[in-house]
Amino acid sequence: MNSNKVQFIYENKLIELDNPDPNQTILNFIRDELKKTGTKEGCAEGGCGACTIVLGELENKKIKYKAINSCISFTPTLHGKQLIVVENLVSKNGSYHPVQEAMAKYHASQCGFCTPGFVMSIFAMSKNRKKNNEDDIKDAISGNLCRCTGYRPIIDAAKNIKKTYFDEFYKNSKKTINLLKKIHSKSIIIENKNKKYFAPKTIEELKKVIQKNPDSDFLSGGTDLSLKVTKDRKEIKKIINLNNIKELNFIKIKNNEIIFGSTTPLIEVEKFILKYYPDFNNILRRYGSVQIRNVGTIGGNIATASPIGDTLPLLLSLNAKIIIQTHNGDRQIFLNKFFIKYRKTKLKKGEFIKSIIIPIYKNHNFKAYKISKRFDDDISSVCASFNLKIKDQRIQDVTIAYGGMAEIPKRAKNCENFLKNSKFSEDIFEKAKNLLKKDFNPISDMRASKNYRLEVAENLLIKFFIETKTKKLFRVYQ
Numbered sequence: 001m002n003s004n005k006v007q008f009i010y011e012n013k014l015i016e017l018d019n020p021d022p023n024q025t026i027l028n029f030i031r032d033e034l035k036k037t038g039t040k041e042g043c044a045e046g047g048c049g050a051c052t053i054v055l056g057e058l059e060n061k062k063i064k065y066k067a068i069n070s071c072i073s074f075t076p077t078l079h080g081k082q083l084i085v086v087e088n089l090v091s092k093n094g095s096y097h098p099v100q101e102a103m104a105k106y107h108a109s110q111c112g113f114c115t116p117g118f119v120m121s122i123f124a125m126s127k128n129r130k131k132n133n134e135d136d137i138k139d140a141i142s143g144n145l146c147r148c149t150g151y152r153p154i155i156d157a158a159k160n161i162k163k164t165y166f167d168e169f170y171k172n173s174k175k176t177i178n179l180l181k182k183i184h185s186k187s188i189i190i191e192n193k194n195k196k197y198f199a200p201k202t203i204e205e206l207k208k209v210i211q212k213n214p215d216s217d218f219l220s221g222g223t224d225l226s227l228k229v230t231k232d233r234k235e236i237k238k239i240i241n242l243n244n245i246k247e248l249n250f251i252k253i254k255n256n257e258i259i260f261g262s263t264t265p266l267i268e269v270e271k272f273i274l275k276y277y278p279d280f281n282n283i284l285r286r287y288g289s290v291q292i293r294n295v296g297t298i299g300g301n302i303a304t305a306s307p308i309g310d311t312l313p314l315l316l317s318l319n320a321k322i323i324i325q326t327h328n329g330d331r332q333i334f335l336n337k338f339f340i341k342y343r344k345t346k347l348k349k350g351e352f353i354k355s356i357i358i359p360i361y362k363n364h365n366f367k368a369y370k371i372s373k374r375f376d377d378d379i380s381s382v383c384a385s386f387n388l389k390i391k392d393q394r395i396q397d398v399t400i401a402y403g404g405m406a407e408i409p410k411r412a413k414n415c416e417n418f419l420k421n422s423k424f425s426e427d428i429f430e431k432a433k434n435l436l437k438k439d440f441n442p443i444s445d446m447r448a449s450k451n452y453r454l455e456v457a458e459n460l461l462i463k464f465f466i467e468t469k470t471k472k473l474f475r476v477y478q
């Protein structure tokens, strides 16, 4: 059974929308239809955080709160969730939420345009954690930009939120949980003028939807797709949302491999992978912002095939494989064989990524580095990833991959071949770095010049050698 109704909870009421516009952003819905204008539009591309809202989702009978960018999420994706906007934080008697109080007390707002976004990011952080250290705070607000106050007073405010919570969502969470449980769990099919939106619940249903609508776009986190609407000003006629399919959102370990379902949000990948590959976690912590990682998915990052997609060099150097659902069943392919040319992959129309398989290397040295103009919330100029096994002071196995150095994320094969079976020594790495010019012929663009990219790539190889040799990390953050 399908439904054309999108249901969600707002102000502790069940809201139902019949056939909402699949291209309408949640931000426009909040401002134009709910008439709540506290949520602002700054960039309309997920980069400034002025539009931050919080969504509540049921997870193991509890509500989990996530800050997201409402400017790049579509209204139908509200289905099954609790929507919280900045106006909802004020209590019924008109007193401010402790986060708002702290922002005022610590002079954390001047023009005020960014303030609702900061308040919502800090609110979400405080809801999910009892205690926040400075790193947590910086992470939580890494996707919020302020151009007049400066960040120090905002961090001070976040550190000094009164612990006596009086927010209604906390008190009413039982009621909210009950309301969330009442939301229908049917697959959704929306038709709005010339646009269609599908949110199937199973892979079997998904296959049928694809068969009838082969010209659709898949939607995972939407952190890339939605920009077609908000930046390119184009319509997306048919959207298939993959996020309601539980079979695509999982994490497991099998046969010494980590397997991520393709719609696993990057924030979950970040937490899980820490134990196995701390540098994978480090790179993900610098991926966009919490808002972006709360929705953006590992499968979406791979399918986007951007030469500067941050997970891609890491996955390449870890010899990751992906499972693709083709028209004739599942197909397993090494990621190394997946990218064809600039943003082109082996995926044919209607095929989708089901899962990502990452081997667990126990005795290898794995390190990754991201070079960008800003530390947080910025795209890589160069991203490098190294996976090396040393035995008896010789390099037994080595896989090196770079992003930002070619039209696709790519392995450094000449460099790898030279290093393999060589001595693990400085002079060998000094020679190997010269081979990167053979492996890559990068372009100059607004992020970096060709020469800068090549020099950074070489330096990162040497940095990897030094960090591995000395067993010390030379990082801004560790």
Ligand SMILES: Cc1cc2nc3c(=O)[nH]c(=O)nc-3n(C[C@H](O)[C@H](O)[C@H](O)COP(=O)(O)OP(=O)(O)OC[C@H]3O[C@@H](n4cnc5c(N)ncnc54)[C@H](O)[C@@H]3O)c2cc1C
Residues within 6 Å of the ligand: 045, 046, 047, 072, 217, 218, 219, 220, 221, 222, 223, 224, 225, 226, 242, 262, 263, 286, 287, 288, 289, 292, 295, 296, 297, 298, 299, 300, 301, 302, 303, 304, 306, 308, 309, 310, 311, 347, 351, 352, 353, 354, 377, 378, 379, 380
């Ligand atoms: C503010 C901002 C900051 C960003 N920062 C970074 C960053 O630091 N590093 C970085 O690498 N990227 C960054 N990005 C880019 C973006 O996050 C990635 O492209 C993202 O990984 C896309 O994933 P998604 O789940 O949001 O995909 P979506 O936008 O939902 O989809 C992207 C594309 O992949 C297709 N697709 C999605 N899932 C599948 C699937 N399972 N099978 C087949 N096709 C699929 C869609 O149809 C679409 O064409 C940023 C984006 C924004 C807006």
Ligand code: FES
Residues within 6 Å of the ligand: 040, 041, 042, 043, 044, 045, 046, 047, 048, 049, 050, 051, 052, 069, 070, 071, 072
């Ligand atoms: S308006 Fe800038 S992140 Fe949404």
Ligand code: FES
Residues within 6 Å of the ligand: 108, 109, 110, 111, 112, 113, 114, 115, 145, 146, 147, 148, 149, 150
């Ligand atoms: S207070 Fe003006 S942009 Fe932050």
